[in-house]
């Protein structure tokens with residue numbers, strides 16, 4: 001016996017956050033969405049959405065620097081991959097939650113459901129601090 005299909009109200013939907021044209025290249029913009037603190041990032045014509053809280057000690061990444069395909073925490077300098085939140089350097093030892101993003105009808109839309117697992121695939125490297 002199969003499970004019933006979820007009703008349309010149970011299915012998460014993308015939420016429009018802002019016009020794509022209003023987020024400049026290499027800029028970020030914070031949002032609160034469905035209980036998540038989300039940082040929308042633009043690099044070139046690509047858009048990314050990560051949780052806006054560093055996994056090290058919880059600093060907001062709103063003032064972080066975009067460097068290529070990464071964001072650098074403004075407090076202690078941990079780097080995270082924009083695509084999936086994977087942590088790339090200490091002192092953070094885990095990644096960030098990331099969210100699916102798309103541009104539809106000129107609007108940046110985010111699916112307010114975390115992509116699993118946070119920070120992408122497990123990192124086999126060990127960081128010594």
Ligand code: FES
Pocket residue numbers: 054055056057058059073074075076077078090091092
């Ligand atoms: S709070 Fe981000 S690296 Fe320490």
